[in-house]
Amino acid sequence: MGQSPSSVRSKGSRRSFRGFTRRSKLNKSSLSHTFNLPPSEEFPELMNVNTATEEQLMTLPGVSRQLAREIVRHRQMIGRFKRVDDLALVSGIGAEKLELLRPEICTSTRKQMSQASSSTHSLDSVRLSSESKLCSVNSSSVFQLQCVPGLNQEIAANIVDYRNKKGPFKSLDDLIKVRGMDIVRLSTVKHHLTLEHRKCESVQNLNNGHINGFMDLSIKDSLMNGVASPPRTPHRKSLSMPTKFPMTLPNGFATAPVNDILDLLSAYSHRPIVEELFTYERNGVRCCRIASWNLHQLSIDKITNPGVREVVCRTILENKLSIIAIQDILDEGALKMICDELNSPGLRRVREWKCNSHRWEFCVSSRIDGRHLGFVFDTATRGITIEDIDLDQLCLLFDSGDVRRLVDQLTDLRSERFTALPQAFLICGRPMIIVNIQCRDSLSATDSSMLRDVADSPSIQLVFAGELYTPDNVLALKTCEPLLPEELSTTIDNNHVGKSNILCPGTIETSNFNGYAGAIKSGLSHLAIPRGWSWGGPASPYCPIWAEIKVPD
Numbered sequence: 001m002g003q004s005p006s007s008v009r010s011k012g013s014r015r016s017f018r019g020f021t022r023r024s025k026l027n028k029s030s031l032s033h034t035f036n037l038p039p040s041e042e043f044p045e046l047m048n049v050n051t052a053t054e055e056q057l058m059t060l061p062g063v064s065r066q067l068a069r070e071i072v073r074h075r076q077m078i079g080r081f082k083r084v085d086d087l088a089l090v091s092g093i094g095a096e097k098l099e100l101l102r103p104e105i106c107t108s109t110r111k112q113m114s115q116a117s118s119s120t121h122s123l124d125s126v127r128l129s130s131e132s133k134l135c136s137v138n139s140s141s142v143f144q145l146q147c148v149p150g151l152n153q154e155i156a157a158n159i160v161d162y163r164n165k166k167g168p169f170k171s172l173d174d175l176i177k178v179r180g181m182d183i184v185r186l187s188t189v190k191h192h193l194t195l196e197h198r199k200c201e202s203v204q205n206l207n208n209g210h211i212n213g214f215m216d217l218s219i220k221d222s223l224m225n226g227v228a229s230p231p232r233t234p235h236r237k238s239l240s241m242p243t244k245f246p247m248t249l250p251n252g253f254a255t256a257p258v259n260d261i262l263d264l265l266s267a268y269s270h271r272p273i274v275e276e277l278f279t280y281e282r283n284g285v286r287c288c289r290i291a292s293w294n295l296h297q298l299s300i301d302k303i304t305n306p307g308v309r310e311v312v313c314r315t316i317l318e319n320k321l322s323i324i325a326i327q328d329i330l331d332e333g334a335l336k337m338i339c340d341e342l343n344s345p346g347l348r349r350v351r352e353w354k355c356n357s358h359r360w361e362f363c364v365s366s367r368i369d370g371r372h373l374g375f376v377f378d379t380a381t382r383g384i385t386i387e388d389i390d391l392d393q394l395c396l397l398f399d400s401g402d403v404r405r406l407v408d409q410l411t412d413l414r415s416e417r418f419t420a421l422p423q424a425f426l427i428c429g430r431p432m433i434i435v436n437i438q439c440r441d442s443l444s445a446t447d448s449s450m451l452r453d454v455a456d457s458p459s460i461q462l463v464f465a466g467e468l469y470t471p472d473n474v475l476a477l478k479t480c481e482p483l484l485p486e487e488l489s490t491t492i493d494n495n496h497v498g499k500s501n502i503l504c505p506g507t508i509e510t511s512n513f514n515g516y517a518g519a520i521k522s523g524l525s526h527l528a529i530p531r532g533w534s535w536g537g538p539a540s541p542y543c544p545i546w547a548e549i550k551v552p553d
Contacts, residue, residue, distance in 0.1 A: 307528030402459035439469035517547035
């Protein structure tokens, strides 16, 4: 299981006296690599970033005068910080610095915190309730075990995994066999553990037969299918509708509305700070970004998961992607759900993104070999208009023998080794054809020759964008220049084979591309996305890629 940025602290980071005092006073370990508890009433000495002056902010670790001014300037611009995570939007504060500041700051006064609604169960309330009684190593979930002082999420998950494979623990000393456990940690946690089943936990074991590694199966089903319903009932209710009844988890973890649980998971799934502020202009010339993303078996069920939907939509918005070629679509309705979320956001984090035109459309191919290819595109932003048109319409607009010949070649573009969706767009009135392509195997000599023949047509700007499977397939299109370097990895891990790229026939100098391109590798995971028996997985094992193209005036 990977660690989120919340578990990372630079070895050379400076610890302030403020933080040392609190840690010495409480002597409590972090609950989890994934879930670090937010500040609460028991930390009255935290600095309120909504009222602190520049001089006060400069006493925080790693905050210079310039950064303090940026914090104050951003605060004046937005009115106030609603939560600590909002500081991530301040220029100069990255993920690592935010985690350094998190234990030192808050956004509410003690009075405001004490008046917070008690109807929503936070991790603080879970921790306090769990500390008041012993936790059973033979029936507790990962959520409950990670609330034990001295256990983080990784070791708690290892305990559950060991228990599922080897059976119940016969002695607390057997915990030493769990991966990540040592003598010192065991001596600390034994005082908070028991071998006995609590009543509510025994009921779950009888009903479900086992405990899921991270959440129980009813919650996993709710997150996977995007529904809010009590466990083991046939009735379902859309997440877009308000949830009036609480969700009772059989493992005794919490009784809270599903939407509140999802908001909690979303709050701890940190979004990256985009390094470059792209403003649809490069060196005084207007431009937009064309992208490609293999969303790996994108189905209705998958995109209904709020974590997947949030990652997809926020990645598109944060990186100002105008046209996205999407591969490996199982249900064409999945693209409609992405556009619906972008146009009428139901997720808080998508709603909060201000730079959204809310004018997104999609087009999708007919099913080919059980899969679809499609596009999602922004029809109008900053005066850049994008319209999709049929290839036949393109022939009518540009009555040319070269255009007709190119359209005929694109219509016949098919092979057993790849699928392709050629789609014509008018970008501010200028035509462009993007061939969304997904290779399933190495291209044959015939396949390569067919694609090169298409690329040799100079009549209209042409682009190949998609999953080309191997670097050899990129090299096979000798007349096309790859806009991303060959050595750039476009997968999240080594468990999947894939090589995405955007190919431009000819050279960059003879095309409308400006030479700027890249792969997006951060912000692709979410705590509401399942990963095996754990959570916090990626929306897709493949990274989205992009390249900038100049837009005519």
